[in-house]
Amino acid sequence: MGAGGGKLTVVLTGDGLTVDDAVRVAREGAQVALAPEAVEHMRETRALVERALERGDEVYGLSTGVGARKKVRVSPEEIPAFNRALIQNHRVAMGPEASEDVVRAMMLRIANALAKGTAGVRPEIAERLVTALNAGERPRVRLLGSVGQADLPATADLAHELFAEVDLGAKEGLALLNSNAFSTGLAALAAADLERLLDAMDVAGALDLEAFAANVTLLHPAIGDVRPYPGIVSSLARLRELLEGSYLWEPDAARNLQDPLTFRCLPQVHGAVRDAFAFTRGQVEIELNASQENPLVLPAEDRIVSVANFDVLPLAAALDFLRIALAPALTSACERAEKLLQGPLTGLPDALAPRQGLAENSLGELGVTIQGLTAEARLLAHPVSFEVVSTTHAEGIEDRMTMAPLAARRLAEMVDLGERAVAIELVIACQAVDLREPPRLGAATGRARARVRELIPFMGDGDPLPSDLEPVRDLVRAGALGS
Numbered sequence: 001m002g003a004g005g006g007k008l009t010v011v012l013t014g015d016g017l018t019v020d021d022a023v024r025v026a027r028e029g030a031q032v033a034l035a036p037e038a039v040e041h042m043r044e045t046r047a048l049v050e051r052a053l054e055r056g057d058e059v060y061g062l063s064t065g066v067g068a069r070k071k072v073r074v075s076p077e078e079i080p081a082f083n084r085a086l087i088q089n090h091r092v093a094m095g096p097e098a099s100e101d102v103v104r105a106m107m108l109r110i111a112n113a114l115a116k117g118t119a120g121v122r123p124e125i126a127e128r129l130v131t132a133l134n135a136g137e138r139p140r141v142r143l144l145g146s147v148g149q150a151d152l153p154a155t156a157d158l159a160h161e162l163f164a165e166v167d168l169g170a171k172e173g174l175a176l177l178n179s180n181a182f183s184t185g186l187a188a189l190a191a192a193d194l195e196r197l198l199d200a201m202d203v204a205g206a207l208d209l210e211a212f213a214a215n216v217t218l219l220h221p222a223i224g225d226v227r228p229y230p231g232i233v234s235s236l237a238r239l240r241e242l243l244e245g246s247y248l249w250e251p252d253a254a255r256n257l258q259d260p261l262t263f264r265c266l267p268q269v270h271g272a273v274r275d276a277f278a279f280t281r282g283q284v285e286i287e288l289n290a291s292q293e294n295p296l297v298l299p300a301e302d303r304i305v306s307v308a309n310f311d312v313l314p315l316a317a318a319l320d321f322l323r324i325a326l327a328p329a330l331t332s333a334c335e336r337a338e339k340l341l342q343g344p345l346t347g348l349p350d351a352l353a354p355r356q357g358l359a360e361n362s363l364g365e366l367g368v369t370i371q372g373l374t375a376e377a378r379l380l381a382h383p384v385s386f387e388v389v390s391t392t393h394a395e396g397i398e399d400r401m402t403m404a405p406l407a408a409r410r411l412a413e414m415v416d417l418g419e420r421a422v423a424i425e426l427v428i429a430c431q432a433v434d435l436r437e438p439p440r441l442g443a444a445t446g447r448a449r450a451r452v453r454e455l456i457p458f459m460g461d462g463d464p465l466p467s468d469l470e471p472v473r474d475l476v477r478a479g480a481l482g483s
Helices: 019-028 036-055 067-071 076-089 100-116 123-135 152-163 172-177 181-212 222-226 230-242 266-289 313-340 366-379 404-436 443-455 470-478
Strands: 002-004 007-012 031-034 094-097 142-144 296-298 303-305
Touching (some): 036 123, 036 296, 100 181, 123 172, 142 152, 181 230, 181 266, 181 443, 181 470, 222 230, 230 443, 266 313, 313 404, 404 443
Antiparallel strands (some): 296 303
C-alpha cells in the first residue's frame, strides 16, 4: 500500500493483498492502483499468449471451447464472438444481488489476480477493474448459483457489467470468468467482521464473569503454560486485561469454588475460535493472492498449461472449520445469558427484575430470543465442502465442487446472528452487574457497560422491556467495546 494525494491507495502487485486491504477498498473507499512492475509483467505474459495463438497451439479456452466443448477448435477470427458468448452463456446466477462491498471485494480480488500475470491478459483488462473501483461503479452481481469450482455465474455477471463495451482478446473472457473471486472476497469480509465479533465476545464474556461473581482461577496464567495453544494463551491474556482492576480479583469475591462450564471454560472455548480464525484468515490471504485460473501461463516454459487452481477446497474447508469452532462459542454465550436470568444460580432476582417477587418476566423473554439466534447459528455450522455433484453434467467432466460461496456466505450469516446474540448477552450482563452492585468493575468492562447503558438504561420497576437492541449490535459490529 501507499499514499497518494493524501488518500490511502492499495497498490496491486499480485502478492501481499490482505484482508485489511480488502476491507479498506470494499467498505472504506480506498483507491486502487496497479504497480508498474505488475503492468510490465502482464505485458510479458500477454506476449506469450499471442505467440501461442500465432503458433496454433492447442490451448484450453484460447484456441478451444471450454468444458465439454474443449474438443471444438476456435479460429482466431472467431475469438471475439467466442469471448462474448462465453460470458453470456455463463450468466446463470439467480437470487438477490450481492451487497456492494462484496462485489467490490470481488473486483479487487480479480484485479490482483490479473496483476499477478499468470492469466496472460492485457494490462487494460486489469485497469478497467481498477477504474471501476476508483469511480465507485456498482456492477450488478447475483448471489446464488456457484458451486465453488470457479464462481462462474457471479464472475459472468461482473464481466457482463464491466466489459460489455470492451473487445476481449484470446483467453481474456475465460480469465475474467475462471476464478473464485466471489467466494474469496466474501470470505475476506466475513473474516474481518468475525474478528470484531470475537473481540466483543471477549468483552461480553468478561462482563458475564463479573455479573455472575465468578471464580477467576479460570484465568490463571498457568493454564496457558501447561496447555500452550496460541488461542488459549491470547484469550487468557485478553480476559485478564479486560478485568484489570475488577472486584473479582479480591479474596473471597467468588461465590463458587467452580462455576458452570460455560463460565469456567471461557478461555478454552474462545481460544479454540481464535486458533481456527488465525488458520482461516491465513487461508483467505493465500487465496487473495493466489492463481485461481485455468489454464496457467508459464513464461519460463513459454507455454500455457491446463491446471485446476479453481478448486479452492483449502478455503472452503477452512471456512467450514471456522464455523464449527464458532458455534459452541455462541452457544456458550447463550447459556451464560440464560444462567444470569436464573435467580437460584445467581443469587439475584429471577429474570433480573429490579426486585424479587414481581409478576412480570423482566428480561426473561430475551432468553428466548438469544436461544433462537444461536440455534440458527448452529444450523449454519454444518460443513458444506464435502458436498458431491452429479457427473451427468458436461459428459461427467465437472464432477467436483467445493461450495466455497456457500461456506463464506454461511460464515457471514453466522457472524450477523452472533452480533445480535452478543448484544443480548451484553444487555443481560449489564442488568445483572447493576443488580449485584460490585464495588469495582474492570477498567475495560466498566467502559463497555457505560457504552451499553448510554443506549439501554437499567430496567427498573415497571419499565418496559427494551424493544430494540440493534444499537447495541451496532456497537459490537463497529468494534467499539474493547477499547
